[in-house]
Amino acid sequence: MESDDDGDVQEEEEGEEEEDGQGTGENELQFPFGAEIDPLAFVEKGTDCSQPYQQFERFEYEALAAQKRRRAALLEKCQTGEPKDQQQQLFGATIDDIRAAASIKDSDLADLEELWEASGFGTISHRGRKRKRKSKRAFRKNPEITRKLGEANLFYAMSDYEKALQLLEEIVRLAPNMPDPYHTLGLVHYSMGNRKKAINFYMLAAHLKPTDVSLWKRIAAWSLEEGLSSGQAIYCLKRAMKSDPEDILVKWELASLYSEIKEFTKAAETYEAILTTHPVDVEACKMAAKMHQQSGRIDEATKVLKKMLHEHPTEADLTVVNLLAELYMDNKAFSSVISCIEEARNIYCAGQGLPLDLAVKSGIAHAHLGNKSIAKDYCEALHKEQPEEVAELIMQVADAYREMEEYQCAMQYYAMLDGVTFCQNKSLWIKLSACHLALRDHAAAVGLYKKIIQESPSDIDARIKLASLLLEMDKLDEALLYLSPPQDKSQDNVGDEQLWCSNGKVILLLAKVHYTMANHDLFLEVTIPFFHEVLETEIFNQQHVRGPRRLPKSVLLARAKWLEDADGLRDAFIRYSPALPSNIRSKAARARRALQRRESEKEERRAAALARGLEWNSDEDEVERPLVEFVPKVHGLPGMFEDEEHFDIFMQTCKVLATRKCYGEALELINKALRVGHPTLFSRRPQLRDLGTEITIKAKDAKRGFDCVRHMVQQQPYSLNAWNWYYQVVCSSEGRIPKHHKFLLTMRNKYPDCIPPIMIYGHQFSLISQPQGALREYLQAHKLQPEDPFINLCVGVSLINLSLGARLTNRNQCVMQGFAFLHKYHELSENSQESNYNLARAYHHVGFVTIAVHYYEKVLAHPEKDYPRTNTLEDPFVTFGDSLQSSEADGIVKGMCDLRREAAFNLHLIYKKSGAIDLARQVLQDFCNV
Template sequence: MAEGKEDKVGDCEEAPEGDADVAGEQNKEMEEGEEDGEEEEGEEEEEEDDIEDEGGYTFKFKDGENPLDFVEDNAFSVQPYKQFERLEYEALAEKKRKALADSQPEGSSKKARLEDVSGASCMEELMKAMNYGRRRKSKEPKKRGRQKGSRNRLNRDVAKMIGEATLYYAHCRYEEAISVLHQIVLQAPDLPDSYHILGLVHDAMGDKKRALGFYMLAAHLMPKDSSLWKLLMSWSIEQGDIGQANYCLSKAITADPEDIQLRFHRAALYLELGDYQKAAESYDQIHQLCTDNVEALKTGAKLYKRCGQLEHSIRMLEDYLDGHPTEADLSVIELLAVILMNNNEHIKALQHIEDAHLKYCSGEELPINLTIKAGICHIHLGNMQKAEVLLSLLEGESAYHHIDLVIEVADSLVNLGHYNMALKYYLMLEGNAGSHVGSLQLKIAQCYLSLKARSQAIMFFFKAVQTCADDIDARLTLASLLLEESKDDEAISVLSAPNNLESSNTHSDKSKPWWLNAKVKLKLCQIYRAKGMLENFVDAIFPLVRESLYCETLRQKVKVKKRLSRRALLERVKVLDNCDTDNLFSGFRPVASTSDLVKASRAKKLLQKKEEKKAKALADGVHWQSDDSDDEPLSRIHREAPLPNFLKDEDHHQLIVDLCKALATLRRYSDALETISLTLRLASNMLPVEKKEELRILGAQLAYATTEPKHGFNYVKYIVQQNPYSVAAWNCYYKVISRLENRDTRHGKFLHSMQGKLKDCVPPIVISGHQFTTCSHHQDAARKYLEAYKLMPENPLINLCVGTALINLALGFRLQNKHQCLVQGLAFLYNNLRLCKNSQEALYNIARACQHVGLVSLAASYYEKVLAIHQKDCPIPVLPNEKPNEEHLTPGYCDLRREAAFNLHLIYKKSGALDLARQVLKDYCTF
């Protein structure tokens, strides 16, 4: 009907001259058909009943419904075919419920109703309900004559209006045509011609959405018109709506079951959707309808095999052979043999090939492909002599004409471990392998490797890598062989990027070149690590590790919000269908709550945005790819890590530790600290205890080596918590926090908690005193130092700290007994001198204190004692499990004679003894 009308109307730009005559003839035909169609009307009504019985559902508008609401409401939101699916489901379900209720024993109320009607009509309704879904022919004689109230026959006014609308469309007067057609729709809502012409008009105006809606209505009112369904299917495919295309295609097949091409289209759609089971069933149906279509048979068998239904696939092919005892397509036998051989049923495959030789090639030779497959079966069965006789067809020039068969034979020999025989067939094609050069060289190399011929294997691996540069596994295998042969430089060159990157970089934007592959980088960094090439090792692996840790951190931080699929959005939008009482589909949805209405409105907006994007993409000529899926993969939200599951592999834990150490050696402290922090955060449950301890100690070491120690505070804090009475651990902690900001709250809270938990732990008390001294709170500092003195009175450092605090306090303005405080401070310094056994450091501290308070004569005498002592270097305290590193220290770092000489020369200079001051500097402060 669609094609016929389009041919009649013609192009809108050049309307035919006889359009008015055509319209008049059409009106005349309609009037004559109405006057003279009494007999046809009865037959048509009976045929309509048959259609309804066969299809189970025929779309009809209810009284009081406006059909235009359907197209208007769904032009930009819900797809029309979804609504029809739901309506059909509701109608069929209601009909089944009614049939079931009628078939059950009836109560008194039903019995009373049955008594009101005649027995014949009651039995007729009951039989109609019980025979639902089956096509039946009425045994009653056909009714002749005009039937009163028929809805399918046009009256004169409607026929005239149809003609006027057709003329308006032919002359491109679309607005007038739409106005007339809307009047027709209101008068005769079940007339399909009006919707079809409305679809033509809106299509000519460029409004594809409304045109599709009207065509959909026309097709549902004329379900047997396959041309309309085909048109809707093609439009749906153009718009990229595969679901709607599949729906229309199913309707077209129902309308015209004999059209094989439609079934081919449906099978192709199932393949595009990835539904291989339904595609296999479609090809199976095609073969049953057209038994001579061998391609459909083979395609269906392959798809069944892909779906795991191997027995069904074999049975299809065997049934075809049973049905062709004298002549058959030999490609079917080849496919059957391949399927059986892949299932290790070589005896059965060989039997089918031999039977085919007797049935279909009597007195003639089998095709070479079947003969070779028979030889392969004999190889698997152990009949090597028989196999060699059959495979001799491939020797000589025949091998160059059957490259695929030669490779198939050689692959079978490799799978069975016959590497020498496989090499014989592979080497046949070495000079003329065509497009199989790279894979052939790789297979030859694998054969030599299996035969432990390393030199030949390396040679062919080099050839394969040159031919197939992107073969990662070949490169890794070649690099391993070169390392075993102690050819480290060659292995590095195989895995390194080529020198001429511009000429070799022929990859697309989406694919990365082979030298950026994660496996290649890992292998290369292992070589660099073994050779001690730290810079190359870090450059190779650090970018991959950092990117992988960053991606894992994003996945843990960001809470992925599941994106609703289009199906879920459409379900939500259906809530809005009941808000308008004039809507076509009102009454199908219950009253919704406020929250459901809000969700439905949001879903409708999302659908509108998607439709706008889709329309824009199609207008720009860009291929539209919908992102609607039930489970939105994480890879669309976050980019994939270059080393997925890197932290879960135990072999990579030591690699991370070595990387952090290498970064520390190269003084890339911030990178090392960042790597340690992310690793411990992401893999705290995966790393062994010793690895975590090693990383934390390394982080503590880096904390006081980096310029920004705030990133390493947690590590020194952990070291102190694990070793609370270790002076070295507290030294490391104080070195880090002494360079932090003064108002760092983490330090104050931690120090306060440690003092509360460990009452007898001296280091946190001393560090608190140091913090008060830094802030010039000498009275609080003295109180803390005296608290520590009570716990360890014989500790030299505590005596020194108490003495310095009291002396600084004596120099303040608010203290009244300054002399007493000064004497007490000097007493603690002399106690420090006694505990240190008159060491150079203790003498220097007394001299410095005397100089500070103005006792210069006493200070000069102690400075002279310091100059008379030569102090040896002492080892620097190290962290637990840390190796001492004194390479960066210059000799004499513990000797204080230069500091003492400088202070002594200041005293001499201030007193006027310039010659003595000059002599002291010359003796001790010059080289």
């Protein structure tokens, strides 16, 4: 009997709870109003928030997370808290016994009941729940709260809003989770004109009474009227749809909102939800297909329409067939277009002709399949209609023929639109110009592009296309007119000028025109600022956006401090930069994503705390260090390295600068280009380095061009011409090059059998008057190549210079060894004029003037002929052109390497010193006259 009474009480209480909105599953997530958060302060704070619904989403997320954690803890306690034999004795126990055995709180009672029944232990007694519900019912039916709520409603009816607000706020403090006072507060504030605050109170009431669909709809409508975020209206409509899945109007409103914010996938899913309850809704079917089409899911769109046609053919109509045919055409399934239309003819058009739009689509499909005669029959009906009425269909047919490269047919249909005013626009002119170009009618295409520019002066593509056509027609002046900035610099033209005159494609095409017209001054005026901006932008992006390859130690320490494995590192030792273990260092280097996730979670906790009105105290450092430094990416101009033509203009710019002897500016551009890490640049870097090498040789400025000649030597380490260029640049440089000695030492160690770096080392010692060091290097080269005349010359000269030192004991032996190497050089040179002169100069230097006279006379007796110097510019690396080499060739003078005048001058000195003045004068008169 007692159990029956309990059952009656239980049924009565459950009925009351369902009536108050407390018996649904929605109310399982209790909002933390009351002790934790003051709802009135929450509303006041929410009026300043552009999206207050996000706070409720955060509450739900936190409540669900807490519920999951609580259930997991209960399950673990039930599994591990008691021995197995004691658990088996609990199968027939009541919920009070279980709660007492496991020390479970009342707040966890519902979770325990759900876990208990889900585990298959059967139903449990509900005495604890009855007590809980009795206390709730007693609290809800508090006569004091009921009386005050009635008085507040009376004051609202009498328009005494101030007293109504005072009573309602007092009720909220007494019963913060009761929905009625929030609803009345919303009404009061709405009557007072505080629409946003009224919406927030309605939001509280709706969350405490989630089954009230009309309330959710009202909040959504007011949110849109007040211009709030569409996200809040979507949130309310989703809650309304969840409370009443049969409400079709809510789904339509939700789908339209998704479509407005371009969430096409979600809009399509919502329309499909309408079809789930109302499968014969043709409009919902078409809208779902359109949303799938907008999101690029053509297969899903066709599947929805085909399902409607096959399952409900009587409810569908020709608009569904038309939309399905369009989808097939977008997917290039022309056979499916024809079969779909023919099937629709049998169902909807029995004994009648096809509508014009379907007939045209069928004709286009036949044209794509090669059935031109059938296509012409289907499209013939367009000629019988007024062009204004069927302009869209005519455009579709013309576009189809243009795509099939049937330009004559396309022109015929485009010509039908000449009298249609609303079709005379830029789109039609571009299509017509494409047809004229395909038919080699450049003049007509130029006229159309001029019309486009006249209508839209800032159209960059039209200007570029028109200028390119004029260049092909050799109308350079007219092309220059359409590419040059406007002369009028008034305020009306500033916007257009910034829109198209500063575009990279326009600038490069303008430079091409200037270069073709040989206007090199204007060419450089256009290209130099542009290329500097492009290169600086690329360098900035790759330095700041990519970031350093290796993380600094401070960042690794900061990350390791946040990792669980690094908890043992004391803060006191962080300042001394301790050596991190290898495993922690590796994890810290890969911890960027994990730390970003922690940062986002920390931000959510901070926002949740502020929403509750609490102060946010972080346990971490007060100084927040950003995990990844954000550097805004500069908007780059069109990549000049991706287009071969643009790269050629860059090369032409550097060559023109070189011909004008602006070597420094040309090398600056080349060095910037070499610093850019663009993927398409790697294959073009040899061209840049070769050009930089030649300019460096001409400029004699190794500070800017050293990298070019260094790379050339690295590419051909055994090339004598490459090393000649390298040493010529180094020696001709006015300043000291710090990288030279380090690079030379690297190359010498890397290629020990390479003679040029050894010889250059010897020359460096000779320049600083250290013959002993120079002799050591030259002898090492002599071991590798003993029959080289130049090496023998260098060894002989170094030995003679060494013999002139004051500290040398075996001076005579050193002199004899030196002349032995010089005579070997003389022999290997086949008694050339140069070897005779060098041998004579050596004897003259040590004081053997008699022997020196003999060799000087041999030089004078040598037959006269040209001795042009070696052209060091002849090498496969050089790609500069003839402009620089022509000046080099012009500099070659007849007899420029003839040594007779030098020998005669030295010989006259010997004669003069010995007292033979007349003989000395005679030598000068014979060989040194100008």
